[in-house]
């Protein structure tokens with residue numbers, strides 16, 4: 001049980017966020033999950049959920065105090081750097097313990113050495129443009145502006161929710177994971193894809209594209225992860241470790 005009945009805040013929007021809510025809830029620990037509200041019909045975790053931004057680090061700090069949050073598990077996506085930075089600032093200001101739960105990337109896959117690793121989306125666009133006329137962009141919708149180099153090419157863009165502007169030459173595929181290898185093979189073959197562009201998201205929800213690209217001999221461009229803030233307290237890779245961390249806070253407080 002949590003000390004004083006206070007609540008653990010899970011910053012979610014990921015499979016890890018939902019799994020953490022489930023695991024903590026099943027351990028008798030009160031949680032509230034927070035989602036950005038960026039996509040329609042999001043998969044919901046068990047337990048109470050709040051939706052929408054906090055209004056920056058200051059708004060999050062107020063939320064932590066008003067809702068008597070005793071610990072924060074930042075289980076946001078590895079590329080959600082704004083939310084994670086706010087979590088670091090707000091927890092430092094309020095003294096609330098913070099844990100970063102970040103899933104391992106795909107760099108340990110045997111074929112990762114054959115991929116073209118780049119530091120940002122502009123580099124990814126240039127690399128993709130050189131590798132093929134027909135790119136498959138699986139990088140979400142937020143950074144599509146960086147792919148202007150591909151604007152006149154028959155580029156396939158897969159997104160969960162439709163972006164505001166889609167160049168006429170592009171093919172938009174609205175879909176969400178988990179994806180299967182047979183579906184990815186069919187999509188890449190149908191559109192005669194010549195290069196796959198991805199973030200190093202990690203996990204299994206969206207990894208089928210890597211298997212499919214490998215089987216078809218299609219090159220893969222990977223945008224490296226932003227670094228995890230060292231100021232943000234401990235970092236764990238698994239939900240089980242996150243649960244242990246929350247339990248360790250309870251033991252320390254008793």
Ligand code: NAP
Pocket residue numbers: 011012013014034035036038051052053054055056057059060075076077079080081082083084086139140199
């Ligand atoms: P971001 O750039 O780091 O966040 C932008 C702003 O959105 C934050 O400053 C915050 O607004 C709000 N926000 C983000 N996550 C939130 C959360 N869990 N609860 C409440 N507010 C949140 O994040 P993003 O890259 O747009 O990602 C948005 C959400 O989608 C995240 O929860 C993330 O886990 C999930 N997601 C992201 C990706 C990705 O590739 N980036 C992929 C899959 C899922 P305020 O400043 O107003 O608090």
